[in-house]
Amino acid sequence: MPDVRLASSQGRWILLTTVLGSSMALLDSTVVNVALPAIGRDLDADLAVLQWTVNAYMVTLAGLILLGGSLGDRYGRRKIFVIGVVWFAVASLLCGLAPDAGVLIVARALQGVGGALLTPGSLALIQASFRPDDRARAVGLWSGFGGIGAAVGPFLGGWLVDGPGWRWVFLLNVPLALLCVPVALRHVPESGDGRKHGRFDVLGALLGAAALALVTYALIEAQAGGVTVVLSAVGGVAAGVAFVYVERRRADPMMPLDIFSSRQFTAVNVVTLCVYAAFGGFFFLSVLQLQVVSGYSALEAGTALLPTTVLMLLFSARAGELGEKIGPRIPLTVGPLLCAAGMLLMLRVGEDADYVTDVLPALLVLGLGMVALVAPLTATVLASVDVARAGLASGINNAAARAAGLVAVAALPLLADMGPEAYRSAEAFDAAFRRAMPWCAGVLVVGAVVAFATVRRPDPGCRRPECRRFAAVSSPPLEGEPTRGRLS
Template sequence: MDGPGWRWVFLLNVPLALLCAPIAVRHVPESAGVKAEGRFDVLGAALGAIALALVTYALIEAESGTLLVGVSAIAGLAAAVAFVVVEKRRPHPMMPPDIFASRQFSAVNVVTLCVYAAFGGFFFLAALQLQVVVGWSALAAGTALLPTTALMLLLSARSGELGDRIGPRIPLTVGPLLCAAGMLLMLRVGPDASYATDVLPALVVLGFGMVTLVAPLTATVLASVETERAGLASGINNAAARAAGLVAVAALPLLAGMGPEAYRVPDAFDDAFRRAMVLCAGVLVVGSALAFTTVRRPAPDCRRPECRTHGSVAVPPLEAGRQRGSEAR
């Protein structure tokens, strides 16, 4: 273990929150949809959180085979079903079911589940592979993964512009395939791996895949619904991405046969890591196929300014583009 322990990293959020909160209150403009009404959906939020927590716990502890694991899994699935039922019946649900009437919105969210499940599993296990098998420190392993972030920061805006010109279908098809290729290249990373010849090429290919994919994915989500529902659409898509990553981190070690002792035995971890990378690549290929068969260019009336220029991974613009006259109609 390097330093005081990985749990301490979460304290980083505290000073950042203390700094950002007063800035947001003072400078971020308030906004609300013209149709906004009702109260916060406490029951829906609670059921969603409980379902995700119980299913994740069951996946993490599945190898123990205890009665508690089985009960948690069943209760989590029951909570998920209850969440769907409640959201259909409430007058002002947190996740209105009718938003999924958009075929494009539903398709892109399924692609999101595939893509971010693979990303979550990859970044979790790749950092451990570099430590357990290659023998690097936690700091070196984390730093080694930075090229993907650098490529995203430098090129995502241009990727969004390209997606606007050619439509989302090609980026959402090619991007996951590039990411899958990058993850398969990680199979070369073993006990004697070199950063320059083994690790970096895989991360560069993965990074270009993420650049190709992420900005058009976000723009397509925003373009598939009405302007006043852009925040809701982005929130659902972001929740799908975070949930997919969380479940993947819990489930992938189980699916790859990575037992509790594998983290202490380099050979065992290396074997499980290789199986996990193949699984992640397979999920990305499924996402690519779904995008190719279901995603189409947004309709002309959806080509709003935020759809063309916004490249954030997680959130929509603060304000929808103001339109007048025939454009607004």
């Protein structure tokens, strides 16, 4: 039975450890986009390299995050968390020292492996360490500090890029890890789940990651054409089919397919795919638009996006409460439509764009849409399955969002006819950006239609999420112990 009090010295150290660890991954998801133009200039890289700089990390993270959580249950959550922090820091160091684009992309993929080990563990350590009556407050503090990190991330990333250089966006993780690891080893108690004795679904995890990687490669390189692209697309589809076959046949799958027998769970995950595909494409391209076309510095571009995060920090909890009163259908319909309107308003952002009159209105509308939908979406995911599988449902939803984002980053430049050198030309990039935003808005409208047609109010008494303040834009929050269920 967990027996640590939040008010105790050990409790504060545990909270610090989990905040530091999760902040490494959270900062990475918010600052790297700001650095992309500088990375491209320094490494003389084309647009495909910038896409892979984002997606190499997302491929391994999305493919392995469920497996990473189950490793913590089996071998010790603190142990796997610490390994993840060290792994992430070493990969970050390799990113910061990368002499060329190839090394950077490989290092980013390794970063994703570290992220898959530490991300599930940070919140699971809180759940496993604190007394039940302190747990909700500890999760709230962890979430609040994480939100502050998400708000500071773009500002910090822009300052680093304009100052010491883009490499420090990655090197910053090293001192965080040097602080986090000894505190974790000294103050965080080990925990695990001795009841779990099944086999790890390593094959399922590898097939899932392979499907994402091959499809991503085919989309990024599609404009070049050739046999390799065709083989990658076919291989990606084959790996996806094999993943479904393996998960259906295994006695202890990483992702039990019977969880999708819940119509509500399936519907909300379709909405998740639409919403986070649009978010992934928007935040990838908008930072480039502000720097390449509007002439913003990295610091100005990173700071420009803060309103969305601030709005989520301030109002997500209230949006969650409203969703509980009126049901999720209206928030999950209106939220994507507001986000779509915000993205279409970004079409006003061009050369010499004024922040107050051109950029800010779009981000405020987008932020209000995100506030309306993210908390109710998470609550609906958890309420659509049995309490015992809430963590599993949250983990699947989180992985789906990340997968949607990486596919969008790969596909959107292709759909918008954005050439490999487009980001070097303000005129060419602006034209492609104006073709891309309607695609993002259209996907959000599809999500709104799906939500309106399929999402219904959960049964009374369904599980409510403990994490009520959301600021990350790359994925919905993980709930508690994301490996609860048949994950190991």
